[in-house]
Amino acid sequence: MSDLRATLETVRRQVRARPGAYDRVLRRYRRKERNRRLLAGVTALAIAAAGAVFVIRALDDVRGGVLRPASPVIRSTNVSRLSPVWTARVGPIGHASPVLAGGTVFVSSLDGHLYAFDARTGEVSWKGETGGAINRPPAVAGGLVFVHSTDGYLYAFAASCDEASCDPVWVGNTGSSDGAPPITSDGVVYVSSSTGDLFAFPTSCGTNGATCAPLWTGPSDGFAPVVGRGFVWDVDSGSLVAFSTSCSTLCRAVHPTFQLGGRSVSSEPAVGGDVVYVGSTDGGLFALSTACATGRRCAPLWVGETGSILEPPAIANGAVYVGTSDGRLIAFPTYCATDGGVCRPLSVADLPALLTSTPVVENGLVFAGSEDGSLSAFPTSCGRTCAPVWSTDLGVRPYSPALWDGRALFVTTHDGRVIAFTVAGRDI
């Protein structure tokens, strides 16, 4: 044992520290301290930055920018427990779904008013009056809410109006008596008129109720246009047409006629990715490349045969959902074919009655309202035939619902109800 210790001692005694060992320790200590202080500074900066982000988000919350409901996300697993949490009443509602923005539900009514509801409580925050009925939904952009009234004017109200009754920020004369729905994109609000014009107004266009002059106008059948891939897609003389978003004054469609085999367009168009979808009066769903707008003539990528389509399709998760006049909800794959072939549906759901408006797809569910007063939810992962996973009878025709962060569902009914649903009726 002592030999082992002696051996170890022999080895150890031979190892002497090199001169300046203490100075090297001090240098290493100073270097570590400097790095530690630097790391502390960087950490403090990161914490300060995170704090600033938190404060900015909190301020956004106060302003309603990123406000989120507290209720759980609505999914196929809990949709069966959807229950009303509040119901509000306005005048009769035309073909108008609610629109959500910044914690406010905007609802337009045939009584001529635009209503703004607190999404959490259902209390009216403010309302704005127009000179006619508003029979289509509002559009929200740039802090303004736009409604098209049958008095022939497009009205722009401040979304954050803090008075009980609000005057418009500006109005645009469309001369239209049917109040086609406005749509917004990139600082422009587009609206068609019954007089055969499509108007493009800048969203920021005057104050104190000034009358706004359009950026440009073009021919239209009075359908709701849609914007995609640098073009405004609309319907003129029964055909799908496209206008350049950079048009000025009098705009001509860049491609006068798409080849739909002589079939007439019956639904407002919808754009998803590089494809524009439109339904025909005799029941065809046409998928056309948006690149068609830059060519002379263009044939469809594929065609789905459905029965008459009256509402624009909804596009989500690689599928196009359309309601048909014979009460079916059909899903087609978005990239079905490129040679103009006939597309077979992914799934077909039987609705209790005719679809009232475009279906809404969110969190793996497709919500659809029917003429018999029912609102149903179908799973997006349906097989060939599809049954609802939730349905409620609202008595009269409901329009497309709007979801707030996937957690609260708002629906308007023809008799003027605005109903908020959450899972198990939990507070929003």
Added chain:
Amino acid sequence: MSFEDFFEIEHERLLGALYLVTGNRQEAEDVMQDAFVSVLQRWDLVQSLASPTGYLYRTAMNTFRTRYRRAKLAARRVLAPGSRSDEFHEVELREDVRRALGTLTPRQRAAIVLTELMDYAPSEAARVLGIKASTVRALTTQARGSLALSLGDDHE
């Protein structure tokens, strides 16, 4: 006692012990410097302890364990375990002693240095090495057995 005085008293002894553990002078010096830097960062606290030397050795062994673990991981990553043939070449030793020490693992050497050279009880050595006392006893027994085999029974 100032930190400088403490360094003067302890550094040669610690360096020798670490050389026995690592078998490499540069590594032993690196570990020693890191250990003293850690002590210096907490010198106000360390000098008030009952055994500042114990704290120094604990810190040094912790540093060694961390470096050893990293080195083993790195060796595994490159699939080429570091050669141990150059261990203990910086001191004058009988070739059989050099070979005998080289047959021990760093963990075995740490156990035997603490228990044989530093006179730590297995429980104290266990605390310093962050392992169980029974493991220290097992490592010490293995180390003795290995050395006895290499150097002859008189080391037993």
